[in-house]
Structure formats: C-alpha cells, structure tokens
Amino acid sequence: MSPLPVFAAGSNAAHGAIVPIAKYVADGTTVSPSFSNIPQGYQDLMLVSSVRSSATTSSLVSLYILPNGDSSNNKSVTTLNGNGSSAASARYTTSPFEYSANVPTQQSAPFVFGTQITHILNYANTTTYKTILTRWACDLNGAGLTGINCVLYPYTTAITSLTAIVDGVVNLVAGTTFTLYGVRSIGQ
C-alpha cells in the first residue's frame, strides 16, 4: 500500500473540518424539530444535542432521529448501556423510529439535559445503507444511564433531512438544542 496523499497546508487548510450547518433551540412548544435540505457536499454528518423531554414519567425516555422523515417500520438498533451498577444490551427491529439515546424528563433531576453526539458517515452515499452511531449520556446525581446506540437505516437513499422526536411525541423542554455539523474531508 503506497502512502496516502497527506493534506498539505493551503487554502483549504484554513477551514476546519467541522462545519456548522444548522442549529435548533427549543422554546418549549416544539415536538419534532427538523433539519431539512441538508447539503450533500460533506463526508459525514455529526449531530450534537442536549435534550430534555416534557414527558411526565419519572424514567428516562427515548430520543429518536428520523432520516428523511421516514417513519416506516424498517429500522433496527443495537444498544449498549450502563446504569451505574450493571451493563446491558438490547436490540429492536421493525421499529418506525431510529432509537438513538435516552434523555431525562420533567420529572428528572432539575436542569439536567441528556447529551448526545450522533455520527452519520457517508450520509450522501447512494449505494450503501446508513449506519447511525450515537454516544449518549445522562447523569441524574444518583441515577443515570450512558450508552451507545447503533441504528441501521436500510436504504441507500442519501440523507437530506433529520427529525428529532421523543417518546410520546411530547414537547422538548426549552433549552433543548440540536446542532448539525458537516464533517468535510479533503477537497470538500
């Protein structure tokens, strides 16, 4: 294997690889914020979020990310998480939503938001299924959960929009944020 071309300092070197595309800040009245018309010129997407649900349950609830507004029952996810005393793994198939993380609710410790970083590599590729990998965490000072979720979106379609929804399709608490970044490669 010959050495790869190394990115030389030049005009493009002045620009970082992580390019902000869009940001959403919840005001407490929105159920499912969406990023649409996602540019197709990056190598990967990275979604950084800080989320709290208005659900009234005391347990953590699921956060879902829908590519291309697709809510058909075709998603599969493998999860790994730890709750402070043990670790567990689970799988969900034929799901309408991309189960990406667990987040706190209005009944959780005050002012606590779950944090998530979601990676979608090769999102604009039209010959491969999409793998959506999320590292997430939520600590409630005495309880909590942290984990990794890997979702298969079984379509070769390029991802052009992302929509976020929490369990029960309830409002996101004010202060919830989603920031979408494009990760550019050499020449992009």
Add this chain to the structure above:
Amino acid sequence: MSMYPIASYTTTASGGDATITLSSIPATFTHLQLRVFARDTTSGTGMTGGYMRFNGDSGGNYARHYVEGDGASATSGASSPSQFSAGQFLVMPKAGDTANAWATWVIDILDYANTNKNKTMKGIAGVDLNGSGQVYLGSSLWMSTAAINSILLGASTNFAQGTRVDLYGISTSNATGA
C-alpha cells in the same frame, strides 16, 4: 479546538485492501481522529474485526479493553499484549452479512505526538444488521513513547470495496489551550 482533514482513503479495488496505511502524519496537531466506514470481505456471516498498528510496529506491544453489546447482553474484555490487540473492537460486517450494511468507527488518539507518553486510543464502533449486530466502546494501548507518524488499519481478510477512512488532526489554541 479545531479539526482539520489530514488524509483520506477509499478502497477502490474490487478485491479490497488487506491493510490501509496512513503515513507521513504531521506532528503539528494535538490529537488525531479517525472516522471509518468499513466492511470486510471475509466469507460467511457473523461479523469480524479489524486491528490497528502504529509506525509499522508489528511487535506484541499493543493491548486493549472493551465493553461490547450484542443486542442481548453486555460483556467486557481485555487481551494480553499482542501485535493484533490494538483496535480489536473495530467490528465489521462479513461478506455474507446483510448487503449494503456497513460499520462505523470513530477513534480518538490523544497526544499522539507526545514523546513522553505511551499512546492510548479510544473509540466507538458499531454495526447493526437488522437482527444481529454489535456495538463497542473500546480502548487500546500502544506501549511506545514514539510520536505516531503512521497508522495501519488491518482487515480480517480485506476491507471491501467502498471502505472509507478519513484522518483528522485536532488542534488547540495556543492562547487558551482549548
């Protein structure tokens, strides 16, 4: 903190690549991040794993720890030092696994150019195959204080055509260290 693309490679050969080497890595960044979209040509089903080496070192100087979830249970493991231990949490689909499904790896190598530290990498890796799959939180140790100037990614057999590797350098601010 800013991230910059250093190198990129896509497997174009129909038979794939047994290894992918990113060489001549500049020492001017603070950290490195590898972002990999991969699949292996190993026949059969059930997923397989890749490995990593630094600076062409094929000695038994690598170790690893990981936590893995397979959809039913979570397990943790480690390995004795060997030449294949680095990155052994880097799971990939095999040739017979779900068509068009690919693995995602995001790997961080902190302080890669520091010559006073052995090198620790950490990463997350995942594959879901709609009925099977694995996710990993892993780390590996390279027992060398040498600055990392090349990274080899090894497949179980070959990386499949379409495998994509992107290497980024992460810089810090001289003023704030952020």
